[in-house]
Amino acid sequence: MDIPYLDLQAQYQSIKSEIDSAIQNVVNSSAFILGPAVSEFETAFAQYCQAKYCVGVNSGSNALLLALKALDVCSGDEVITAANTFFATAAAIVHAGARPVLVDVNPGSRNLDPELISLALSRKTRVIVPVHLYGRMADMDRIMQIAENYNIAVLEDSAQAHGAQYQGRLSGSIGKAAAFSFYPAKNLGAFGEAGAATTNDPSIAKRIRILRDHGAERKYYHDLIGYNACMEGIQGAVLKVKLKYLDQCNQARNRVAGWYDELLKDVPVILPARDEVFRQVFHLYVIETAKRDQLQHYLSEHGVPTLIHYPVPLHLQKAFDFLGYRVGDFPVAEKLSREILSLPIYPELSQQQVVYICEKIRAFFNGR
Ligand SMILES: *Cc1c(COP(=O)(O)O)cnc(C)c1O
Numbered sequence: 042m043d044i045p046y047l048d049l050q051a052q053y054q055s056i057k058s059e060i061d062s063a064i065q066n067v068v069n070s071s072a073f074i075l076g077p078a079v080s081e082f083e084t085a086f087a088q089y090c091q092a093k094y095c096v097g098v099n100s101g102s103n104a105l106l107l108a109l110k111a112l113d114v115c116s117g118d119e120v121i122t123a124a125n126t127f128f129a130t131a132a133a134i135v136h137a138g139a140r141p142v143l144v145d146v147n148p149g150s151r152n153l154d155p156e157l158i159s160l161a162l163s164r165k166t167r168v169i170v171p172v173h174l175y176g177r178m179a180d181m182d183r184i185m186q187i188a189e190n191y192n193i194a195v196l197e198d199s200a201q202a203h204g205a206q207y208q209g210r211l212s213g214s215i216g217k218a219a220a221f222s223f224y225p226a227k228n229l230g231a232f233g234e235a236g237a238a239t240t241n242d243p244s245i246a247k248r249i250r251i252l253r254d255h256g257a258e259r260k261y262y263h264d265l266i267g268y269n270a271c272m273e274g275i276q277g278a279v280l281k282v283k284l285k286y287l288d289q290c291n292q293a294r295n296r297v298a299g300w301y302d303e304l305l306k307d308v309p310v311i312l313p314a315r316d317e318v319f320r321q322v323f324h325l326y327v328i329e330t331a332k333r334d335q336l337q338h339y340l341s342e343h344g345v346p347t348l349i350h351y352p353v354p355l356h357l358q359k360a361f362d363f364l365g366y367r368v369g370d371f372p373v374a375e376k377l378s379r380e381i382l383s384l385p386i387y388p389e390l391s392q393q394q395v396v397y398i399c400e401k402i403r404a405f406f407n408g409r
Contacts, residue, residue, distance in 0.1 A: 042397045044385055046346040047226055051389035052290070056282060063278035064232075072274045075254075079277030083237070085284055086221075089204070090213035092239035094246035097272030098253050101200040101222020104236035105133035107270060108218040109168065111238075111248035112194045114139045118167035122198070123153045124354045124374035126172040130198050131355050133220075139167065141364065143356050145371040149314045151175065151327070154373075155183035162187075168194045173202030173212050175313065175350070176228065176294075176324035181207050181215050196220065200236075203229040204291045206320035213239040218249075223280055228294070228324050229287050235276040293388035294323040300392055301326055301384065304399035309406055311380075325350055326386040332405075333380050339405045345398050348383045 053060060067078050079097045087095035098104050114120060116138035122130050124143040131141040144161050147154040153171045169188055171179035179197075188195045195215070199205075200222035202212040213219035223235035238249050248265075251258050256267030298321070302312055311329035313321070327350065330336055337347050354374040356366035368375070384398060 042394065043344040044346070044390075044394050044398065046348060046385050047387055048389055049225055049230070051387075052283075052286075056286065059282050060279055063282050064275055067274040067278045070274075074271050074273055076274045076277070078274045078281065079272045082272075082277040082281040082284070085281055086237060087239060089211075089284060089287070090219075090239050091211050092214045092219070093241045094243065095237050095239045096246055096249040096253065097277055098236045098238065098249075098270045099272055100234045100270075101220055101224060101227075101236035102129040102133055103253075103268065103270040104220035104222070104238045105130060105170075105196070105198065106136050107249045107252045107268065108196050108220050108238045108240075108245070109133060109137040109139070110252055111245045112168055112196060112217060114167050117165060119163055119165040120168045120170060121153075121158055121161050121166060122170040123172050123174070124356050124371040125151065125351065125377055126174060126198065126355065127200070127351060128355065128358065128360075129200075130170060130172055131361065134170070140165075141355070141361070142166070143364075143366065143371060145373045146174075146377070147180075148373050148376075150177060150180065150316075151314075151377060152177065152179040153184065155180055155187060158184065158187055162191060162193075166191065166193055168196050170196045170198050171216075172198040172200075173205055175327055176202050176205055176322035177313070177319055178202060178205050178207040178212055178321075181210070185215065194218075199239075200224075200227065201324035202322060203227065204287055204320075205322045208318045214241070217242060218245055223276065228291060228322055229280065229283060231276040232279045233273065233276055235272055235280065237272070290388040291322040294386055295321070297386050297388075297390050297395060298323045298326050300395040301328075301386075301399065304396065305402065308399075308403055310402070323386055325383045327381050327383050329377070329380040330382065331380055333382050336402065336405050337382055340398070340401055343401045345401055346385065349378075349381060350383050352378055354378050 197219035256265030
């Protein structure tokens with residue numbers, strides 16, 4: 042059996058006529074940047090996230106950057122985030138002029154450890170950026186409590202957590218603002234680059250709206266130095282159609298995760314933590330084993346592609362040499378980077394395919 046790591050065609054084929062006509066409408070109207078398709082998506086996505094405002098931009102990376110700028114982050118400030126996140130989270134902090142202060146994660150949740158956040162605070166801390174990694178929300182109650190005590194803003198990195206919940210509250214509705222990515226492989230994926238910021242604060246929404254269009258509220262009158270970062274009309278149109286199916290897709294991912302949980306329960310690998318208060322959306326299904334590299338090689342020889350999210354923790358990335366971190370600074374993130382493996386997961390993955398993958402994992406540990 043040859044199993045694709047990801048299958049973006051399957052969903053497209055199932056809703057092809059709806060998507061095609063939404064794209065055709067944008068082409069017919071020539072509303073290629075922003076326009077009605079983007080505003081309709083913004084309204085629908087804000088409502089979906091139970092947030093008051095949504096501002097569509099051209100990537101998750103820029104959603105992070107513009108949100109940090111709108112939160113008044115500037116040079117000399119410190120912004121706390123997780124050592125095991127995707128590079129873009131910390132790059133946005135540097136692009137905003139601030140210094141990323143990395144914090145280790147909890148080995149069970151693989152998300153920011155609130156105890157360690159407290160130790161990383163300083164007078165310069167301006168924002169905390171919890172990352173809802175792999176589709177599981179960070180410990181938002183405790184993070185919001187710390188932020189309130191110290192009068193710091195929280196920006197959720199929701200790039201992997203569209204529709205994820207923590208105690209019944211949705212990703213993107215809890216922090217001062219949140220950044221989403223609609224990179225094609227994300228749970229809600231565009232047909233190219235796209236992202237959005239959500240917030241309940243009208244002044245932050247307004248600032249992001251201005252920043253995405255070169256700082257001009259009125260064309261050619263620039264109040265701020267902004268960016269060329271508007272969402273494209275075609276992306277808004279595609280996303281608005283796909284948003285209707287997001288819950289269904291997340292449920293299907295959960296079903297796949299349940300099959301993995303069951304079929305791997307007596308295999309010597311660590312499975313994603315399960316916890317009643319979280320509705321996880323399984324952007325990724327990540328297992329852990331000390332034999333990660335051998336297992337990955339074995340699986341690839343048997344038609345099962347896997348990936349590593351991510352092989353190098355941020356403090357050991359060459360680009361962040363200037364932050365002065367060293368090996369050993371974040372032991373949990375370092376151990377995870379050596380032992381994690383992302384198995385294929387997407388709504389259309391069949392039970393038969395999951396059974397095959399799990400048989401191969403079992404065979405590897407049985408020395409066959
Ligand atoms: C994908 C991702 C981003 C960046 O989003 P882009 O749309 O690719 O710019 C940021 N943070 C995390 C955690 C991500 O997974």
